[in-house]
Amino acid sequence: MENKKLKIGIIGLGTVGCGVVKVLEKFNDIEIVSASVKNLNKKRDVEVQNLTSDSMEIATNSNIDVVVEVAGGCGILEVLKTAIKNKKHIVTANKELLARHGAELFDLARENGVVILYEAAVAGGIPLILPIKTSLAANDFKSVAGILNGTTNYILTKMEEENLSYGECLAKAQALGYAETDPTGDVEGFDAMYKIAILANIVFGKRIDVNQIYREGITKITAQDIKIADELGYKIKLIAQAKKADNGIDVRVHPMLVSKTNPISDIKNATNAVLLDGFPVDKVMFVGPGAGQFPTASSVVGDILSLKAEFDKGENILPMTVCHHSEYANQIDVNETKNCYYLSIVAKNVKGVIGAIGCACAEFNVNISCVIQKGDNGDGSATIIVITEETLEKDMNQMIQKLQNENNIQITNKIRVL
Ligand SMILES: NC(=O)c1ccc[n+]([C@@H]2O[C@H](COP(=O)([O-])OP(=O)(O)OC[C@H]3O[C@@H](n4cnc5c(N)ncnc54)[C@H](OP(=O)(O)O)[C@@H]3O)[C@@H](O)[C@H]2O)c1
Structure with a gap:
């Protein structure tokens, strides 16, 4: 039986797009039908037939099975929606678009019986x-x-x-x-x-x-x-x-x-x-x-090959990749989270400063697990480091506010501890 070629259109021939074209050279059963870019006159180190500056041509081309979007940004949303409505599967590396508009795109893909693959969008070359x-x-x-x-x-x-x-x-x-x-x-x-x-x-x-x-x-x-x-x-x-x-x-x-x-x-x-x-x-x-031309192309081409492997089935391709989520998570406000903290404090090197820090901690339920004074900074001030036990973020912020109001104490950084 003749092995039918998978026909793809590529949107974007920058770092990742050019990497995809180079890696695809050895895969004879994938045909790049056309590609789109912003600037047709830019010199590139790959050659693609049918280069256009109109990505909608790719989204609507009846000779294309899969649209590979490696342009980036949310400006490409309408083009991808059009491609999906034209029953094209999507491979994308565009994390911003998926994070901001994923719900709309995945719903549309499900309605149209196509899939969106995005291995390259998170951690570049790492299969995840x-x-x-x-x-x-x-x-x-x-x-x-x-x-x-x-x-x-x-x-x-x-x-x-x-x-x-x-x-x-x-x-x-x-x-x-x-x-x-x-x-x-x-x-x-x-x-x-x-x-x-x-x-x-x-x-x-x-x-x-x-x-x-x-x-x-x-x-x-x-x-x-x-x-x-x-x-x-x-x-x-x-x-x-x-x-x-x-x-x-x-x-x-x-x-x-x-x-x-x-x-x-x-x-x-x-x-x-x-x-x-x-x-x-x-x-x-x-x-x-997590990035780079070839690692990212590895993930993009992996997605294209996964589609190729199932494409001849016609319907219900890669069913485990279809997104069925509809409910939004209840996302916890950071003020309600509990963390251990590292605080760096610059204080006037006078008696009672550590005591003042201890009192503020006690007032706002902050348990200290370690406190260190790094000598004198040479200008009459001292750097004090505090590591806390698990504390509610809003208590920690109130404690910091209290210390900031003391005119001889300045909090120079607050970093959470994993
Ligand atoms: N670079 C990485 O290592 C990496 C890793 C993981 C994921 N990604 C993701 O992959 C995507 C591409 O990244 P990149 O680094 O390859 O970007 P890039 O080098 O800036 O390339 C973007 C390409 O898209 C083209 N383009 C921009 N807007 C377009 C439009 N409206 N229609 C058609 N083509 C358009 C540009 O055309 P011109 O060449 O004519 O300007 C360029 O060829 C982004 O979503 C990025 O977040 C990148």
Whole structure:
């Protein structure tokens, strides 16, 4: 029997799109019918027949079975909706689009009998989405947590290894192409927020409102925080996490002190890692390249090949990938969460300061597990580090407010502990 080719259209020929074209060269049963870009005159290191600047042509082309969207951003939403209505399966690497508009897209895909595959959208080259939906399908998950942004992990690793400031390490990351000219999406935690929204949705079987996710980036982390954390047995990492709570799901992204006994603390540079905790599997960790042309193309092409393997069935392709969630999760407000905290405090080096900190902690139910004064800063002030036991976030914030009102005490950072 003749092996029918799977016909695809690619939207976007940038870093990932060009990688996909290169990797597909050895797969004779996949045909790239056409591709779309923004600027037809840009030089590219791949050649594709039928290049267009109108992505709607791809969405409506009756000769295309699968639309591969590697353009990025939410501006492409209408094009993908049109492609789905035209009964095309979708492969996408677009985390922002899925985190913000996934509900609408997945409902539309189900109504039209097509699937949306998105292995590349979370943790680039690491196989995660399909393994969670298939090999780990028997599990009831307690939590998913990890390092989902390579740029910030690279910056934090360099700050630690070279004792440099955040700004110096951001500049290094930009020079090496790990960070964009406008790094906001990475350093302020947006990228990790989109990814944890997608992961939480799959792991807990509920839709997640990305606008309700608590998010903090890494811009306030200092070389001193990293050094002190290291002395106390921790690394500082940007952690994206989703945990089952008594009455909902606690989803957030922020820097955390991670104990050196936790394998996540060993993840360096641009590598990503995801730790799942469930029953019956227990803890399982996925580690690998979270971005880059070829790792990301590996996931995109893997999705295309999964579709190819089932395509001749006609109907009911890859049924385990279809999203049936309809209910939104009750997302826990960060003020209602309990965490251990690292506080760095700069105080006038006078008698009674530690006592004042102790009194404020007692007033707001904060139990201290460790307090250290790092000598005198040479200007009459001293740096004091406090690590607390588990405390309600709103109690901690009230305690901090109380201390800030003392004119000889300044809280310079509050970082949660994993
Ligand atoms: N880069 C990674 O390592 C990585 C990893 C995981 C996921 N992703 C995701 O993959 C997607 C693509 O990322 P990338 O790094 O490849 O981006 P990129 O290098 O900026 O490429 C984007 C491509 O899309 C084209 N494009 C933009 N708007 C378009 C539109 N409306 N219609 C048609 N084409 C359009 C651009 O055209 P021009 O070339 O003409 O400007 C460019 O070719 C994003 O969703 C990103 O989040 C990327």
